[in-house]
Amino acid sequence: MKQDGVWGADTVAKFRRESFKPVEVLLKKLDFDVYRALGNRPWKLNYLSKLQAKILMRLPNIVNPKKATGLLPAGKKGATPPEPGRDVLIYAAKNSGAKLAYILPAVESRLKAIERFVSDAMQRAGIVSDPSVAERARKVFTRGHVGAVILTPTRERATEIGNQVLKVVHNHHDFEVRMVVGGQARKVQMRDFMKGRRDIVVGTPGRIRDLLENEDEFARGMAKASLLIIDDAATALQLGLRDDLDAIAAYLPPKEKRQTWIHTHVLSLPLQQMAKSMLEEDYRFFKEGIIEKQELWEKVEQYHTVLPSARDQLPHLCRLIAHDQLTNPGKSKVIIFTPAARMAQLFGTFLRGLSASLPGGEDTNVYELHSALAPHEREEITQSWRDDHSGCSVLVSSEISLSAEQYGDCSRIIQVGIPSSSGIFKNRLARLQAPNVHHRADIVLCSWEIGFLTWMLGEHPLKPCTTGKLQELVEKKAEAFDANPAAFFPESAKEQAEQGLVPGEFRKFEGSVAERVKNTKTVYEELLPKMDELAIKETFAALLGFYIPKSGDLRAARPIIVQGCKEWAKECCGLEEEPYVSPEFLRRLGMEDGRTRHFGAAWLERVRGVAVKPWMLKDVAKHSVKTPWLGRGLQKLKDRPTEEPSWAGGAGELDANDPVSDPESYRSQTYGRASEKLNDSDSEEIRKSQQLAAIKAARKEMGLPIAELRTNVINSQPEEPLYLPRERPLAVEWESAQGPSSFQAPPGVGRATPHPQSDRSDRQSDRSDGEIFAAPPTMDGARARLKIRLALNSPVGPRRKTSSDDVPGGSDLWDRPPLPVGNAIPRFRRNGGGNGNGSGRGGGW
Incomplete structure (x- = not known):
């Protein structure tokens, strides 16, 4: 009953009974002392949240060991074995009671493990009941085995979790919690760990990994932990703690023997990858309080194509355009994104020559939008693209700074090659918002680019689309159009308006569409000999500059990427031979910079539960170390001979057969960090590079040497030295x-720019x-x-x-x-104290 805007007590009680379960439902599922702590002091809980009820109602089976053998009481061999425990993934919103939902199972798991160990010890000793023997067995187990390990990204949250664990075990006076976080002395933490019980360890990944790698006793105890809980895993991944989590998991028992619980409030792609590596396939999934909001890119129908050969790239691209023109007749607007501006220029030329094989024929408008154009040219092309209602328009772009509103509506997005990042790909799919249009997105990759699908686009609902299946589908649609063109283009203006067509502006397909579509391969082969070889080589160099820094995203070695780009230039663009690049050219593109992207690969191997030490490498057979790469990083091995890759070379001169422009002009931003805005200097750089390429081509035809032109045109004009x-x-x-010409400078202050008009000896x-420093001019x-x-x-x-x-x-x-000199150099103190001169407590530097 509601009175004066306030819910009555009866209504609130009824709502709680219907929505939440009371704490009493856990009476027979929890240890009685733990239950008393919840219902009375210090928790005084009355109801459980929905997430807590979902998880805790599965006690005690949810915390059983994965191999549920030895859990039956004596004399009950015929009884049904209990359900084995499984891994758990908790996907819950904030303030949903997740901490208590995994703290209670952790405490119950520890208490049950102690009972099993004591029972087994008594049974092995042949003793039915002896409190002293049971106490000794309990002491041996609790001081030698870690029960549960709870990892959380921050020390504040670790402190909060530790306090909640202590409140749960309020009535278990001998139960202990070990806090292992940064900002505290390691000696104190190791002293408490070695002298006290190891029931539950709560800490941050950085400090726990530090102790695992440097303290053998800590590593031995952690090697026997039966439960690993990762709290707030999404925040841990955002803070870059994936390597620490993997390294810690390497010290614990393997995932087939331990239980792993992961709690998160964001189910991102990196978290899904971590869950896949840490959890077994049959894990339990609990979801509560998450409001699903479908993103724009999730509503788009998405397909991927892995080409059998680079020779199929352009014909497949033409068939995708033809499929869109037949699916959206009179409304087709296709945007093709390429990795580099030079590739957009090259593909624009290709598509103009291949337009005769499209349903729209030569009436298809092909636009180019990339950084090689001046700003006013880009604005004009963008406006022309938005105003185009012909239904047969294609935009080839490498632009990433324009928003969806600037591009306007489109019917299909085609990504040729990999995008700079998965976020950019999502933003591109968000452009598909045109009404009365069948939207679709395609990504076309070569075989060596397939790793990007698995690692970077794993959350996209991509469906496969093979080249043969698409060809068959397009030919069927073309035959259907030839059989009944009126079904595609209505005659009445009313029906045209209902379908979203602009009367008087859209173009109908002329002639036999099926015949044109079937000749796609023939038109492509006839076009290849007419393409400019220099433009193809420039595009090849631009692709090297884009793909080499992204070897981590592709999960491919850089030599494989270079060879894939060479095959693309030969097979797709029709070069007679693979283009040549010198080792020095590849080196300047970043071929041997040593950078890569690590997705949490733990570098340590466990050796009998003990951290690997450098001195163990002296006797490999004695310590059973079977990983020869553990010697990396030792100073004594820094001069060992190494075999250089075939593409590696020292600093030297570029070859005359290399691409004509400076290598720096081809390099892209590393790992997808592209610039937000394109400026005039980018266009000027590409324009100057094209001018240099034309000059070199002319000199090559005349038989003149071109090696001395190996300079960057932009920096070729000498600047006046400062x-x-x-x-x-x-x-x-x-x-x-x-204004700038009417004041007097303070006397005696130097100017930062020289006077070109006056002699150096005459300057003030x-x-x-x-x-x-030249003095500034006089101004009054x-x-x-x-x-x-x-x-x-x-x-x-x-x-x-x-x-x-x-x-x-x-x-x-x-x-x-000023800089300190002589005795004025400041002294630094250690964390232990000191008075700055090295004589205080803890010592000084």
Whole structure:
């Protein structure tokens, strides 16, 4: 009953009874002392949350060992064996009671394990009842075996979890919780660990991994843990703790023998990958309080194609465009995204030549939008694309900075090659918002790019689309159009408006569409000899610059990527031979920079539960170390001979047969960190590179040497040198209320730019480290303010205001303290204390 806007007590009680389960339902499922702690002091709980009820109602079977042998009481061999325990994934919203939902099973698991060990010890000793023997067995087990390990990303959350565990075991006075977090002394933590019980260990991944790798006793105890709980796993992955989690799991028993619980409030792709590696396939999944919100990209029908050969790339691309024109007649607008601007230019040329094989024929409009165009050209092309209602338009783009509103509506997205990142791919799919259109997205990859699908696009609902199946489908649709064109293009203006067509602007297909579609391969083969070889090689170099830094996303070695790009240039673009690149060219593209992306591969191997030490490498047979790579990183092995890869070479000159532009112009942003905005310098760089390519091609035809043109055109014009000191570069900025030519500079202050008109010996100058600063020109009649920024190569300290005597000219300037010299060097103290001179407690440096 509701009175005066407040729910009555009877209504609240009824709502709680219907929505939540009372704590009394756990009376026979929990240890009685634990149940008393929940119902009375210190918890005083009355009801369980929905998530807690889902999990705790499965006690005690949910915490049984995975191999449920030895759990039957004596004399009950014919009884039904209990259900073995399984791994658990908790996907719950915040404030859903998840911590208590996994703390109670952890405590119950520990208590049951102690009971089983004591019972087995008594049975092996042939004793029915002896409290002293039972107490000794309990002490041996609790001080030698870790019960549950709870990992959480922050020390504050670890403290909160530890306090809740202590409240649960309030009536078990001998139950102990070990806190292993950063910011506390390791000696104290190891002392408590070795002298006390090891019922539950709560800590942060960084400190626990540190102790595992450096403390053998800690590693031995953790090697016997039966339960691993990872709390707030999504936050841990965001903080970059995946390597620590994998390293810790490597010390624990294998996942076939231990139970693993993972709690998260965000089910991201990296978390799904971690769950797949840590949990067994038959894990339990609990979900509560999550409001599913479908993203725009999830509503799009998505397909992927792994080409059998690079020769099939362009014909398959044409058939995808033809399929969209036949699926959305009069409304087709296809956007093709490529990895590089040069590839967008090349494919734009290809598609104009292949338009004769499309249903729209040569009336198909092909637009290009990439960074090689000037800003006003990009604006004009974007506007033309938005205003195009012909129903036969294709936009080839490498642009990533424009939003969906700037691109306008489209009917299909085709990604050729991998995108810069999965987030960019999602943003591109979000552009498919046009009404009355069948939307679809396709990603077309070569065989060596397939790793990107598994590792980066695992959460996308991608369906396979083979080249043969698509060809068969397009030919059937083309035959259906030839049989009844009126079914595709209605005659009345009313029906056209209902279907979303723009009367008078859309184009109907002329002639036999089926015949044109079947000639796609023939038109493509006839077009290959007409393509420019230099443009193909430039595109090949641009692809190398894009793909080499992304070897981690592809899960492919860089030599394989280079060979895949060479095969693409030969098979797809029709070169007679694979393009040549020198080892020096590949080195400048980042071929041997040593960078990669690690997705949590633990570097440690467990050797009998003991951390691997460098001294163990001296006697491999004695310590059973079978991993020869454990010697990496030792100083004594730093000079060992290594075999260089075939593509590796020292710093040298580029070859005359390399791509014509400077290698830096082909390099893309590493690991998908693309720039948000494209500026004019990018367009200017590509334009200058194209000019240099044309010059080299002309010189090559005339038989003139071209090796000496190996310079970047952008930086070829020498700049006037600035006479600045190396250690303290001075930046001066003048500000005036009346303009830049009407004020007097303070005397004695140097200008950061030289005077090109005057001779160096005639300048009024100041000296700093032996270098000359030209004085600024004289300006009168205005108020001015001088800002000086000093960039020091020393540690940045607090600023102080110097007196007028410190600076020539008598002005008060803000300066930083000078570098300490002589006895003024500050001393640092250890964490243990000290008075700064090395004589205090804990010692000094």
